[in-house]
Amino acid sequence: MLTWLIETLQKYPEIAVMLTLLIGFAIGKTHIKGFTLGTVTGVLLVGIAIGSLHIEIPSATKSIFFLFFLFCTGYGIGPQFFQGLRKDGLPIALFSFIVCCSSLLFCWGIASLLHFDTGTTAGLMSGANTCSAIIGVASNTINELNISDEDKAKLVNQIPVAYAVTYIFGTAGTSWFLSVIGPWFMSGSRAKLIEETKEMEAKINEATSEGEQNMKTAYDHVAFRAYLVNGELTGTGKSVKDIEQMFYQKKRVLYILRVRRSGKLLDISPDFIITPGDIIGVGGQRDAAIASESLLGKEVADAELLTFPVQTINVIITNKKTINRPIKLLLKNNDFHGISVRKITRTGIEIPLNAHTILQKGDMIELVGIQEELDKAVPLLGYKERGGVETDIIYLAGGIVLGTLFGALSFRVGNVPLELSTSGGALIAGLFFGWLRGVYPRYGYIPAASQWVLAKLGLHVFIAIVGLSASAGFLKGLREEGVTLFLAGMVLSLLPMTLALFLSKYVFKFHPAIGLGACAGAHDESAPLLAVQDALNSKVPALGYTVAYAVANITLTTSGVIIVLLMHKGG
Incomplete structure (x- = not known):
């Protein structure tokens, strides 16, 4: 039975890829005392294990899936990336760019000091920064180097080794650092930062002019209720507009949506006069309706009035x-x-x-x-946003074609040939077409669910094939450089975050909660953001995360090309 299974996987490698995804996702999503390995790492390790059965997969296959991943990643963050380059988002964008550049320089310095090869260095950069896209762009760049095919294969196979060793601390260690050390550095203690964050929330929510309303409490838990109007609310008669304004001034957002008078449902307008005895259908904040019952009148069960x-x-x-x-x-x-x-x-x-x-x-x-x-x-x-599930395939495929053609263009600086690579072109095309869709939203619809599938499946199939192909040299590389790699990954994960905390507090002077969100975004990972939000019991850090993440995603992915060129030139 086992022999038959092995022979089948060797004959039909597509089954091996699906099996890798199945087991890898199951392992990656397993929670052990609140910790998960992560689906990318899970798929990679399972791919390496199954790859020991000598599964041969055409290398071009993984490139197709990687292009889907890169384009959809750029498409999703395009509007925020370009928004971050404007005046209001520029400080956070610049902050994220500096942190990511520092990570590139730190990686180059560490790798040079420890004499890592180019592939190991690229994997270190990818795992320590939890940026899986670096694996693909670095692999593509290595394959363009003027070295033998044997050396290319050796370097490319070292990337997943270094990634697997350094990724776990890159995620868990950074999350711990920003959620535990971060509050202490920024404010002296977690308790103090929680207090400062609450003060910020209160300041944001506080009305600065009469009639201003807290949107969080006004629009959560919306209720629709019916009331029999009494004279206390309207006197002899009062317009819909005047009644709503009266509640508005009391910081209660309530709207009169329908009216029944003498058994008949009537159309209303802002100038419609409400009189005692009318039954009104009111919509708005549930708490506001409850607090206003004494004025609104007796609540009644009028199913027809509220059936809309x-x-x-x-x-x-x-x-x-x-x-x-x-x-x-x-x-x-x-x-x-x-x-x-x-x-x-x-x-x-x-x-x-x-x-x-x-x-x-x-x-x-x-x-x-x-x-x-x-x-x-x-x-x-x-x-x-339109409904439905149909993706604009022409827009998707056209964007990838134009991006990869642009990335394939080559030019020379002196005697050095340079090109963006097809992967870099796909990412930039995704950014541009995502931004273009924001400007002309009638075209280029890719549903959020489709983006998720294309990006997730694209990345994980690519990683599965990387694991299946790199199995032979994985254990050897792990034995030779495992401990050194792990420690190097710890240093490379924490050094940029330490710099990020310093820049946030003393140079850019962000609010501590927003600064921690920006630090998480500059690390290109949502896990530290969730850890920080959980530590502060607030979503305020997300205000600093989005622009920083968009810039980091592009900068770190591009660093996969740069680190390969730096190490190759240095070697």
Whole structure:
């Protein structure tokens, strides 16, 4: 049976790839006292194990999947990357770029001191910074070097060895460092930083002018209820607009959506006069409705009044009049009447939601309301994200083709031939086409689920094939340089983060919580961000993470090319 299985895997290598994904994901997602190995490392190690059965896979296969990964990665962060290069995001973008460049220089110095070869150095850079994309771009760059095929294979096979040894501390060690040492460095203690973060949240949420409303509490847990109006609310009669304004001034966002009078449902407008005896359908914050019951009147069960369609839609922020402005301004616009904001995500990360949250180009904002009201609100923000699952394949394939053709162009600096490589071209194309889609959102739709599948599957199939191909030299490399590599990875993970904390506090002078989020973003990893947010019990660090992550993703991926050229020239 075992012989049959081995022969089958050798004859049909595609089965070996799928088996690697199956077991690798299962191992990578297993929690042991809160720690997970990670799916990339899990797939890599399983690939190395199965690769010992001498599975042969055409090398070009993995490149196709890697291009999908790079393009979709760039597509997803494109709007935030270019937003970060503007005035408001420039400090965090510059901070992240400096930290990533320091990591490249530290890696070069450590590798030169310890006499690592080019492949080991690239794997060290990738694992210590938890940037899996470096494996691919470094491998491509090595294959372009003017050395023998045997030497190329040897160097490429060393990359996953170094990556596997250094990745675990790169993730877990950095998460611990930023969540434990970070608060102490930034504020003297975790408790003090928690207090400072709460003060910042309170300051953000505090109304600075009459009628301003905390969006976090106003729009979470939205309720729709019916009340029998009494004279205390309206006197002899009061307009819908005046009643809503009265509650608005009390810091309670409530909207009158429907009215029943003498048994009949009536259409209403801001000037419609509400009189005692009317039954009104009210929507807004549940707590605000409960707190206002004495004024609203007796709550009644009117199923017909409250039977109306409420929709949830996602809108991409593209309107120039909304970009770089706080959400609170939307409350003052009549076309935003009756709309609830559930959440805002930026590069896939949910950010704190309050009246002062600044909307940026490419943000995804989730709205809840009646269809008619939503139709009025969408133009204020940008473009309603289309539903469905169909990906614009022409846009996807066209972007990859143009990017790889651009990356394949070669030019010479003196006697040195230089090219961006097809992988670098695909990443830059993803950035450009992601930004272009933010400008012209009617075209180039790639659903978030499709982006996730293409990026995840692309990366993990690539890693699986790397593991299957590198199995022969893995154990030998691990025996020869394992301990040294692990210690080098620790140093390379912590040195840039130490510099990042110093720059954040003394040079850029970020708020400590935002600074820790920027440090996590500059490490190109969400695990440290989650650890910091958990330590501070706040989502404020996400405000510093998104731009830093976008810049780090590009800078660190590009460093895979640079570190290979530096080490090859030095060698």
